[in-house]
Amino acid sequence: MSLTIFVLCYNRPDLARLTIQSIVQQSCQNFRLIVSDHSTNHEVEAMVKGDFPSISYIKRSTSLKHLEHFNACIDEVQTDYYCLFHDDDLMAPNFVETMLKFIGAHPTAAAYACNAFIETNGRVEPRPSFIS
Numbered sequence: 001m002s003l004t005i006f007v008l009c010y011n012r013p014d015l016a017r018l019t020i021q022s023i024v025q026q027s028c029q030n031f032r033l034i035v036s037d038h039s040t041n042h043e044v045e046a047m048v049k050g051d052f053p054s055i056s057y058i059k060r061s062t063s064l065k066h067l068e069h070f071n072a073c074i075d076e077v078q079t080d081y082y083c084l085f086h087d088d089d090l091m092a093p094n095f096v097e098t099m100l101k102f103i104g105a106h107p108t109a110a111a112y113a114c115n116a117f118i119e120t121n122g123r124v125e126p127r128p129s130f131i132s
Helices: 014-022 045-053 066-075 095-107
Strands: 004-010 032-039 056-059 081-086 117-120 123-128
Touching: 004 014, 004 066, 004 095, 014 032, 014 045, 014 081, 014 123, 032 066, 045 056, 066 081
Parallel strands: 004 032, 004 081, 032 056
Antiparallel strands: 117 123
């Protein structure tokens, strides 16, 4: 089973750096990472090429709307599964490992999702963002 993780970026190189670091430090390295950037400047591009030269980088049109950016990534998926991640999110260290286990346990599911914790002013909220 193969997985691609897209990090969708827009003008936030410092946050994107933290996001990428959280992904490259996964306990399971069985995935392909692509940074998809539709920034209006070249700061994210410079950061990725300088700090993470082995990661795939795609510069998108700055005129893309957010949904168009999602769809551009989805159109390029060449693996069994994919994950769209954003440049202001941090990935838990065992995210890939956990998701691949769930995919293996439920191979006929149409979509897989996880929860998130919100950080406000350096403090992580005690409850996850999706409560149901």
